[in-house]
Amino acid sequence: MQSSSFLTISDLWIERGGRDLCISLSFDVQSGDVLRILGENGMGKSSLLKVIAGMLSPLEGYIFYEGQEVTEKRQTLQENTLYLGHSAGVKKALSVEENLRWYCPTSSSDELHSALNTLGLLAFSDSFVSTLSAGQTKRVALSRLWLSKQKLWLLDEPFASLDTEGVNILEKRIAQHTASGGAVVLTTHQDLLSIQSRDICLPI
Amino acid sequence: MNWAWFHKLGAPKWFFHYSKPWALPLFIVGCVSLVVGLIWGLAFAPADYQQGNSFRIIYIHVPVAMLAQSCYLALGVSGLVFLIWQMKIAPIFIKAVAPIGAVMALMALVSGAIWGKPTWGTWWVWDARLTSVLVLFLLYMGIIALQNSLTDLLLANKAVAVLSVVGLLNLPIIKYSVEWWNTLHQGATFTLTEKPAMPMEMWFPLLFSTIGLYCLVAGLALWRMQTEILAREHRSHWVKEEVMKHGL
Amino acid sequence: MTYLSFIRAEVLVLWRRKQNIFNALLFFLMVVVLFPLGVNPSAEFLAPAADGIVWCAMLLAVLMATESMFKEDYIDGSLEQLIISGLSLPLLLLLKTTAQWLVVFLPLLFMMPLLAEMLYLPDGCFWVLMATLVIGSPSLFLIGAIGAALTVSLKQGAILVMLLILPFYLPVIIFATSAVRAAQLGLPYLGLLAILLAIFLLSLVIAPCMAAIVIKASTN
Numbered sequence: 001m002q003s004s005s006f007l008t009i010s011d012l013w014i015e016r017g018g019r020d021l022c023i024s025l026s027f028d029v030q031s032g033d034v035l036r037i038l039g040e041n042g043m044g045k046s047s048l049l050k051v052i053a054g055m056l057s058p059l060e061g062y063i064f065y066e067g068q069e070v071t072e073k074r075q076t077l078q079e080n081t082l083y084l085g086h087s088a089g090v091k092k093a094l095s096v097e098e099n100l101r102w103y104c105p106t107s108s109s110d111e112l113h114s115a116l117n118t119l120g121l122l123a124f125s126d127s128f129v130s131t132l133s134a135g136q137t138k139r140v141a142l143s144r145l146w147l148s149k150q151k152l153w154l155l156d157e158p159f160a161s162l163d164t165e166g167v168n169i170l171e172k173r174i175a176q177h178t179a180s181g182g183a184v185v186l187t188t189h190q191d192l193l194s195i196q197s198r199d200i201c202l203p204i
Numbered sequence: 205m206n207w208a209w210f211h212k213l214g215a216p217k218w219f220f221h222y223s224k225p226w227a228l229p230l231f232i233v234g235c236v237s238l239v240v241g242l243i244w245g246l247a248f249a250p251a252d253y254q255q256g257n258s259f260r261i262i263y264i265h266v267p268v269a270m271l272a273q274s275c276y277l278a279l280g281v282s283g284l285v286f287l288i289w290q291m292k293i294a295p296i297f298i299k300a301v302a303p304i305g306a307v308m309a310l311m312a313l314v315s316g317a318i319w320g321k322p323t324w325g326t327w328w329v330w331d332a333r334l335t336s337v338l339v340l341f342l343l344y345m346g347i348i349a350l351q352n353s354l355t356d357l358l359l360a361n362k363a364v365a366v367l368s369v370v371g372l373l374n375l376p377i378i379k380y381s382v383e384w385w386n387t388l389h390q391g392a393t394f395t396l397t398e399k400p401a402m403p404m405e406m407w408f409p410l411l412f413s414t415i416g417l418y419c420l421v422a423g424l425a426l427w428r429m430q431t432e433i434l435a436r437e438h439r440s441h442w443v444k445e446e447v448m449k450h451g452l
Numbered sequence: 453m454t455y456l457s458f459i460r461a462e463v464l465v466l467w468r469r470k471q472n473i474f475n476a477l478l479f480f481l482m483v484v485v486l487f488p489l490g491v492n493p494s495a496e497f498l499a500p501a502a503d504g505i506v507w508c509a510m511l512l513a514v515l516m517a518t519e520s521m522f523k524e525d526y527i528d529g530s531l532e533q534l535i536i537s538g539l540s541l542p543l544l545l546l547l548k549t550t551a552q553w554l555v556v557f558l559p560l561l562f563m564m565p566l567l568a569e570m571l572y573l574p575d576g577c578f579w580v581l582m583a584t585l586v587i588g589s590p591s592l593f594l595i596g597a598i599g600a601a602l603t604v605s606l607k608q609g610a611i612l613v614m615l616l617i618l619p620f621y622l623p624v625i626i627f628a629t630s631a632v633r634a635a636q637l638g639l640p641y642l643g644l645l646a647i648l649l650a651i652f653l654l655s656l657v658i659a660p661c662m663a664a665i666v667i668k669a670s671t672n
Contacts, residue, residue, distance in 0.1 A: 087529025
C-alpha cells in the first residue's frame with residue numbers, strides 16, 4: 001500500500017548528543033493527513049522534523065516518499081516539502097515582498113498581495129523585515145504557505161508568536177491545504193482548535 | 205574482501221579494548237629506544253668533520269621533524285576517513301594526536317634553532333625546511349584552536365576533519381611554494397637538514413632515535429585516545445564496567 | 453526557491469549592506485598605508501616591496517570581508533532553508549562566494565592604479581600585478597568561505613578564521629609576488645600565473661563541497 005501513502009517512516013532511530021530520541025519509529029502520512037508530534041521539551045520533536053527534511057541523518061531507518069526510498073538522496077522529497085523551523089528564515093535586510101519573491105519566484109503579484117492581505121501584512125509589503133515585530137516576522141515566514149505549491153508541510157511550532165487571529169488564519173490554511181490533497185506534519189504544544197489530527201507522542 | 209573488521213575498528217569500545225594492552229609496551233619500547241639512540245648519538249658517535257659536535261642535534265631534530273610531518277599526514281587521512289566512512293574513532297584520533305604533533309613541530313623548530321646558532325651564528329634563518337615546519341606548527345595550532353572553540357561535539361568532529369583534509373591537500377602546495385620562495389631568496393642551497401652520506405656509526409643511532417620516537421608517540425597517542433574514548437562514552441554501560449573493574 | 457531567485461536575493465542583501473563592503477575596502481587602504489608610515493616612505497623601500505604590500509593587504513582585507521559571510525544567514529534561519537531547498541548546497545555556496553567576490557574585489561581593482569602610484573610600483577609591473585590579483589583573488593574568497601563556514605556558529609570567530617586560513621593563503625601570495633618580481637626582472641612569469649590558476653581551480657572544486665559539509669553540520 002506504499003503507493004497511496006505520501007510519506008512513510010520506517011524503523012527510524014535518531015540519536016543526538018548521546019541520547020536516543022526515538023528508536024524503531026514507524027508511521028505513515030497519507031495525503032489529507034494532519035499529523036501532530038507531541039512530547040516534552042527536548043524529547044526530539046524538532047529533531048524528527050529535521051531528519052525528515054534532510055538536515056539531520058538518522059542512525060538507522062528508512063524514509064519513503066510516494067513509494068520511492070529517499071533516505072540517502074532527499075532531493076525529490078525536499079523539492080516537494082516546505083519546512084518552517086524555529087527561526088523564520090526571513091532575511092532582515094530585505095523587504096517583505098523581496099523575501100517572498102526569493103522563496104516563491106513563480107508566484108504572480110496578485111497571489112503575493114492576496115497572501116499578504118490574508119495575513120494582514122499588505123501595508124508592510126515594502127517595509128524591511130528588520131522593522132517588523134516578532135509576530136509579524138513569523139507571519140512573513142508563514143506567507144509561504146499560501147504561495148508555495150509544495151505538497152508536504154513540515155512545521156515546527158508554527159503557532160508560536162501568533163495571536164489568536166493568527167492562529168485562526170493558520171488553522172484555516174492548514175485545513176485548506178489538506179482538503180486539496182496536501183499533508184502536514186507539525187509540532188506544537190497547543191491543541192488544534194478546528195482541525196482533526198493524528199497524534200504521535202515522543203519518546204517511543 | 206570482508207570489510208567488517210575495518211568498520212569494527214571504528215567503534216570506540218572495540219578500539220579501546222583492542223588497544224589497551226599495546227599502549228604501555230609501545231611507550232616503554234619507545235622510551236628505551238629513544239634513550240639508547242640519543243645517548244649513542246649525543247655521546248658516542250664520531251664528531252662530524254665539518255660541523256664538529258654541533259651536528260649532534262640531528263639526533264633530536266630529524267626524528268621530531270619527521271614525526272611532525274607524519275602526524276599531520278595521519279591527521280589528514282583520519283579526517284578523510286571520517287568524512288567518507290564516518291568512523292567514530294577518527295575525530296578521537298585527530299583530537300588526541302594534534303597536540304602531540306604541535307609539540308613535535310615546536311621541538312623541531314627549537315632544535316633547528318639550536319643547530320643554526322653555532323653553524324650560522326643566528327638563532328633563526330628563513331630556509332625552506334624551517335619555514336615549512338613553522339607553517340606546519342601554525343596548521344596544528346589551527347586545528348587545536350578550532351577543536352577548542354566549538355562546543356558542539358558533532359560539529360567539532362566534522363569541522364576539525366574538514367580542516368585537516370583541507371590542510372592535507374594544501375600541505376604539498378605550501379611546501380612546494382616555500383621551497384620555491386626559498387630558492388628565489390637564498391640562492392645557496394645549504395639546507396639545515398641536508399644529510400650527507402653518513403657512516404654507519406652515525407646513522408645507526410639516528411635510526412634508534414627515530415624508531416624510538418615513533419613508538420613513544422604511538423604509545424602516547426593510544427593513551428590519549430583511550431582517555432578521550434572514556435570521556436566521550438562516559439554514559440555507556442561498558443565504560444562504567446571498565447572503570448569499576450580497572451580504575452581510571 | 454530557484455538558483456536565480458537566490459542570486460537575486462543575495463545581490464540585494466549585499467547592496468543593502470554596502471557599508472560592509474566599504475569597510476573592507478577602507479581596511480585594505482589602511483593596511484597599505486601602514487607600511488610607508490610604519491617602516492619607510494622612501495621609494496627605495498616601497499618600490500621593490502609594493503607588490504608584497506598590496507598582496508598582504510589583500511589577504512587581510514579578504515579575510516575580514518568573508519569571515520562573516522554566513523553569519524547573518526545562520527542567525528536568521530536562511531541557512532537552514534538553503535540546506536533543505538532541494539537545490540545543490542555546494543552550488544548555492546559557490547554562487548554566494550562569487551557574488552561576494554564580484555562585489556568586494558571589483559571596486560578594489562579600481563583602487564589599484566592609485567595605490568600603484570602611492571607605492572611607487574615599478575613600471576612594467578602594473579599589469580602583471582593586476583593579472584595576479586584577478587587570478588589569485590578567487591582562491592582567497594573560496595578558501596575564506598571554508599573558514600567562514602567553520603566558524604559560522606561562533607559569535608567571535610574573526611581572529612580564529614585568520615589563524616585557520618592564513619596558512620592556506622601563503623602559496624597564493626608567494627607565487628603572486630614571485631610573478632611580479634619575475635616580470636620586473638624580465639624573466640618569464642607565465643608559469644607562475646599558471647600555478648595561481650591551478651590553485652584557483654583546485655579551490656573551485658574543493659571549497660564549495662567542504663564548506664557545504666561544515667554548514668550542514670553547523671545548523672543543528
